[in-house]
Amino acid sequence: MRACCCAALLWSTATAAAVVEVSIVDQGNKPLADAVIVLQPAAASRVRTKAQRAVIEQIDREFNPFVSVVQTGTTVALPNRDPLLHHVFSFSKAKTFEIKLYRGEAPRDVLFDEPGVVALGCNIHDWMEGYVLVVDSPYHAKTGSQGNARVANLPAGEYQVWFWHPHQRKPPQQQTLRVLQNDKRQLTTRFEIEKRTRREKPPLQADNYAG
Ligand SMILES: [Cu+2]
Numbered sequence: 001m002r003a004c005c006c007a008a009l010l011w012s013t014a015t016a017a018a019v020v021e022v023s024i025v026d027q028g029n030k031p032l033a034d035a036v037i038v039l040q041p042a043a044a045s046r047v048r049t050k051a052q053r054a055v056i057e058q059i060d061r062e063f064n065p066f067v068s069v070v071q072t073g074t075t076v077a078l079p080n081r082d083p084l085l086h087h088v089f090s091f092s093k094a095k096t097f098e099i100k101l102y103r104g105e106a107p108r109d110v111l112f113d114e115p116g117v118v119a120l121g122c123n124i125h126d127w128m129e130g131y132v133l134v135v136d137s138p139y140h141a142k143t144g145s146q147g148n149a150r151v152a153n154l155p156a157g158e159y160q161v162w163f164w165h166p167h168q169r170k171p172p173q174q175q176t177l178r179v180l181q182n183d184k185r186q187l188t189t190r191f192e193i194e195k196r197t198r199r200e201k202p203p204l205q206a207d208n209y210a211g
Pocket residue numbers: 061085086087122123124125128
């Protein structure tokens with residue numbers, strides 16, 4: 001079944017710095033969570049910021065958050081909050097790693113030093129999936145349950161704007177936006193992505209706690 005997603009992009013700048021507010025819905029016109037907007041500065045190859053650290057927990061046999069968007073150079077902690085073992089791995093080109101069976105804090109953080117999509121999985125629980133979108137820009141945001149996201153404090157300049165969702169089937173549409181000092185424009189745009197159904201988590205069984 002073909003699915004699509006539409007976004008209304010509201011572009012406004014009250015002062016020299018701009019703000020982008022985005023609303024994303026799915027093919028049923030329902031708000032779409034876990035979609036990402038990235039504004040890539042056209043001028044700089046990479047925007048350097050100080051080292052950052054993010055956390056992706058394993059809770060109730062799921063990755064939480066389901067989607068993380070981080071800037072290149074971010075380290076991520078992967079604590080297991082469940083009373084059972086997880087075995088977290090990625091085969092993704094942007095980051096390949098494996099942390100074998102553990103509970104509690106992971107034995108090490110993982111450095112995400114290349115841009116791209118990193119798909120997380122668990123060797124024990126096939127349905128577990130999580131994603132890290134690694135980007136070369138500090139200007140990014142992820143939609144919440146209402147399908148809204150906001151990027152603030154954008155300096156004037158030119159940006160490549162693109163969107164991403166882990167279940168899309170088409171590459172994100174991009175557009176170029178130029179922001180001037182004291183720019184008060186409003187821009188609305190629409191786009192389509194495709195969405196697939198997530199794998200279902202089976203009921204918790206007593207033997208899930210084995211090991
Ligand atoms: Cu697991």
